[in-house]
Amino acid sequence: MAANRISGVFSARTEGSVGTGTTTRQSVQKTYWFAEEQNTGALEVQPLNSNNVPSGPKMTIERDKFLDNYHPEPEYYAEVVRPSMDALNGSIKRGEGHRANGESYSAEYEFGHAIDVDEENVRANFGLGLTYLERGETSRAEDVFRRLVGIEAIYEPQHKHLFNDFGINLRRNGMIEQALEYYHKAEEISKHDENLCLNIARAYYEKGSFDSCIKYIKKSLKLNPELEEGIMFWSYLKGIGYISEDEDNLRIDVDAFEKKQKKDGPIIDLEIDF
Known part of the structure; x- marks a missing residue:
């Protein structure tokens, strides 16, 4: 990413009313977002969850509107968010390493910890689902599958390899209907x-x-x-x-x-x- 592109944590303020009648008062709510500038110049923003990592649906906002409504929080990013993101990625990498080495229970622990931090993390959910499928634990894989099909980010190009692995393993484990549901969901997008x-x-x-x-x-x-x-x-x-x-x-x-x-x-x- 070019050095002059916007990237980091930003806050936005939303005004609202609290109470009714004579007790009504104005309130200001502050929310935190992780933002990255795209090739088009627009900003892709994603909310931070309660564990201070980007999670959930992403939105695209035009640059001028973003600069008018979002305010940089460099200290919060450096002191809180970046360490949380690094710890999450560390858990996922360890999980992937354990899975590659056939250490499925250690992999399960690391992926499970990552999901506790970010329930919608694509790599962690794929990793946990593949771990269960490789152990033949189809009922536990089914729980992960149900969570995965609701995460639109699984169909993004960077996850294609994991997506294919998961679909193949669903089919190999006899979960044909789940594999078809999964593939047809992807077909709607691609x-x-x-x-x-x-x-x-x-x-x-x-x-x-x-x-x-x-x-x-x-x-x-x-x-x-x-x-x-x-x-x-x-x-x-x-x-x-x-x-x-x-x-x-x-x-x-x-x-x-x-x-x-x-x-x-x-x-x-x-x-x-x-």
């Missing part, structure tokens, strides 16, 4: 993602809903006709009789693809996730 469409197709395949599976493979390949995993999946379904010659209207040169596979080696099979 309608033109060929990999997301392919993930939806795979979930429908495992559910046994082959019409829906074929629909989403088609959608994926229309978005990206050269998507090798999609071509492979289409070829597989056609080979086992789920796609008739009349339905095969994508004009995919499967023969050319299979020749390429023989030359380069297979890139995928249906035991490997798309």
Whole structure:
């Protein structure tokens, strides 16, 4: 981020009335926000929670309006908010390290601590959910899943890898309906993602809903006709009789693809996730 861009903690004051009738009096409420200037010049602001970390929905405010209504709080940021954010990120990093090393109970502790500080933290919730799924604890994973689907930030590009891991693990644990709910929520936000469409197709395949599976493979390949995993999946379904010659209207040169596979080696099979 450029040095002259606005970033840090700011306060805003809201005036209101307290009481009724002759006891009515004016009050001023002070709230704290974490703000970052975007490439457009507008400011993205997020409220601080009771643990002094940014949490919850973000808003975008035009620069002039922001400067008129928000006031810098550099000392509060340096002395309170930054240490709280560093401690939260430390817990998440330790949790991710424990999970990578197969230390699931230590990972659970760190992710749980992070969620106590920020209930809507995306990385912590993904980490805890993946930890439960890897242990086969589907009922506890279901609780995390319910919290995750209500956090819109999970669908932001920086979380794509975690998002995909979680969806794959939901499906592997037999939580097909949850995986589909999760993917369709993402589809509302990102309608033109060929990999997301392919993930939806795979979930429908495992559910046994082959019409829906074929629909989403088609959608994926229309978005990206050269998507090798999609071509492979289409070829597989056609080979086992789920796609008739009349339905095969994508004009995919499967023969050319299979020749390429023989030359380069297979890139995928249906035991490997798309």
